[in-house]
Amino acid sequence: xxxxxxxRVLFILLLAVAWESAARAGFFPxxxxxxxxxxxxxxxxxxxxxELVGNAVFSLYLIITGLVxxxxxxxxxxxxxxxxxxxDNFLDTAVAVMNPLPGxxxxxxxxxxxxxxxxxxxxxxxxxxxxxxxxxxxxGFRTVPVIFREVGQNAGLTGxxxxxxxxxxxxxxxxxxxxKIGWSRAWRALIAAEMVFGTAGVSGGLGWFIYKQRYxxxxxxxxxxxIVIVLIGILVEDLFFGIIEKKTVRRWGMxx
Amino acid sequence: xxxxxxxxGINKIFDTGKQHxxxxxxxxxxxxxxxxxxxxxxxxxGKSTLLRCIAGFxxxxxxxxxxxxxxxxxxGPDRVMVFQGFDQLLPWKxxxxxxxxxxxxxxxxxxxxxxxxxxxxxxxxGLADFAHNYPHQLSGGMKQRVAIARALAMNPxxxxxxxxxxxLDAQTRTALQNELISIWERFRTTIVFITHNIQEAIxxxxxxxxxxxxxxxIKEIIENNLDRxxxxxxxxxxxxxxxxxxxxxxxxxx
Numbered sequence: 321x322x323x324x325x326x327x328r329v330l331f332i333l334l335l336a337v338a339w340e341s342a343a344r345a346g347f348f349p350x351x352x353x354x355x356x357x358x359x360x361x362x363x364x365x366x367x368x369x370x371e372l373v374g375n376a377v378f379s380l381y382l383i384i385t386g387l388v389x390x391x392x393x394x395x396x397x398x399x400x401x402x403x404x405x406x407x408d409n410f411l412d413t414a415v416a417v418m419n420p421l422p423g424x425x426x427x428x429x430x431x432x433x434x435x436x437x438x439x440x441x442x443x444x445x446x447x448x449x450x451x452x453x454x455x456x457x458x459x460g461f462r463t464v465p466v467i468f469r470e471v472g473q474n475a476g477l478t479g480x481x482x483x484x485x486x487x488x489x490x491x492x493x494x495x496x497x498x499x500k501i502g503w504s505r506a507w508r509a510l511i512a513a514e515m516v517f518g519t520a521g522v523s524g525g526l527g528w529f530i531y532k533q534r535y536x537x538x539x540x541x542x543x544x545x546x547i548v549i550v551l552i553g554i555l556v557e558d559l560f561f562g563i564i565e566k567k568t569v570r571r572w573g574m575x576x
Numbered sequence: 577x578x579x580x581x582x583x584x585g586i587n588k589i590f591d592t593g594k595q596h597x598x599x600x601x602x603x604x605x606x607x608x609x610x611x612x613x614x615x616x617x618x619x620x621x622g623k624s625t626l627l628r629c630i631a632g633f634x635x636x637x638x639x640x641x642x643x644x645x646x647x648x649x650x651x652g653p654d655r656v657m658v659f660q661g662f663d664q665l666l667p668w669k670x671x672x673x674x675x676x677x678x679x680x681x682x683x684x685x686x687x688x689x690x691x692x693x694x695x696x697x698x699x700x701x702g703l704a705d706f707a708h709n710y711p712h713q714l715s716g717g718m719k720q721r722v723a724i725a726r727a728l729a730m731n732p733x734x735x736x737x738x739x740x741x742x743x744l745d746a747q748t749r750t751a752l753q754n755e756l757i758s759i760w761e762r763f764r765t766t767i768v769f770i771t772h773n774i775q776e777a778i779x780x781x782x783x784x785x786x787x788x789x790x791x792x793x794i795k796e797i798i799e800n801n802l803d804r805x806x807x808x809x810x811x812x813x814x815x816x817x818x819x820x821x822x823x824x825x826x827x828x829x830x
Contacts, residue, residue, distance in 0.1 A: 465663060470657070473651040474651050474653065474656055476681050571710060572667045573712025
């Protein structure tokens with residue numbers, strides 16, 4: 321963990337030096353290629369004025385809402401697939417058809433169905449995350465060794481208790497991978513969707529903020545928002561998922 | 577005490593469409609309380625299937641399995657299985673938690689008492705120092721010890737052991753055989769022990785059933801009254817070995 325952190329810091333420093341040199345050399349118009357100082361100022365202003373923070377919070381609110389709905393549906397559908405062979409076949413086909421379809425491609429439909437509110441973005445996020453999560457969950461359940469189930473049955477577990485006490489922890493590495501994929505796909509879908517709404521000018525969020533700053537030719541503001549997106553990504557992937565991994569699959573020796 | 581486990585007329589056929597295998601044919605066994613009953617047979621003779629039927633993981637096509645007079649129809653904590661594989665412990669639980677878990681499921685005792693019982697059995701198999709380790713940190717022999725502790729803690733009517741020592745090295749196997757005997761002498765748990773190893777059957781079994789292959793039938797059940805501890809070269813050991821070896825008819829082609 322520390323090792324990774326050191327490498328990351330070193331890389332970021334190198335990138336910063338390269339960036340600043342390029343900006344100062346004046347190869348590009350400063351308006352389109354702002355110096356680190358100007359990006360920093362925009363970041364500071366955005367945070368201080370609350371605009372950047374507010375939009376980030378709004379984006380996170382959308383993504384978490386979408387993910388929670390997707391997780392609930394994943395649990396529901398995957399459990400049904402475990403119980404019913406027919407539903408399993410149906411779900412298999414549904415995943416095969418829906419998974420390759422980028423969420424953002426459904427946005428026009430979503431706008432027609434739900435209007436230009438949050439519902440449409442949440443719909444796109446759910447679509448973007450549901451299928452890969454189902455794929456991983458079902459695969460996880462399928463790969464649970466028979467012996468675990470038999471040990472559970474032998475202890476006297478049956479039905480839903482067997483599923484939650486044995487199948488879920490036994491499939492946990494897959495569930496966690498599914499959630500990680502879900503998170504990264506949700507992030508992409510979200511920013512894209514917010515940008516489209518930026519055109520309509522009715523919504524908020526980081527994507528919308530980026531779109532607006534570009535419109536105002538505040539390019540350092542665009543970069544400030546990009547930095548916030550990267551920071552949130554690193555926080556979630558390295559810290560949130562990193563800690564969960566350390567406390568669960570790594571400790572249990574169950575890395576896939 | 578007699579008749580803790582009674583099997584009468586057990587038949588089991590595996591029919592995959594292409595193949596038709598008679599795994600068990602007219603198996604009758606009566607196992608008394610406190611027996612250490614070994615089932616000896618070549619691989620593929622149906623001895624594991626028989627044990628899995630007793631455990632309730634498989635269902636015989638006909639016949640009856642009674643435990644303390646009650647018919648078996650599904651897996652349950654009164655018949656605990658110790659498997660051959662080293663992957664029978666739940667990897668997300670520590671050694672102690674693995675032993676405690678079935679007690680928790682069955683609400684066997686209050687929480688504190690459960691812990692104490694579990695710790696006692698973990699200590700019994702010599703793993704007190706590893707109580708808070710996870711299974712992936714243990715050796716194969718240690719894992720099998722934990723599985724035995726977990727099974728014993730449940731205080732089953734019958735302990736089912738499906739070649740639990742077959743994947744161990746010779747030294748560890750001998751050590752675990754000795755441990756199992758001392759545990760059995762202390763608790764007098766009724767044990768059904770599957771093995772394909774003649775020596776193991778003689779060392780452990782108070783009775784030994786020899787199975788033959790295709791169809792899987794009980795060929796003969798012999799009493800084994802040699803004094804314990806038993807080891808190769810001990811008076812009477814070789815004679816028993818010869819009898820069992822002859823019964824196993826290794827030369828028959830399958």
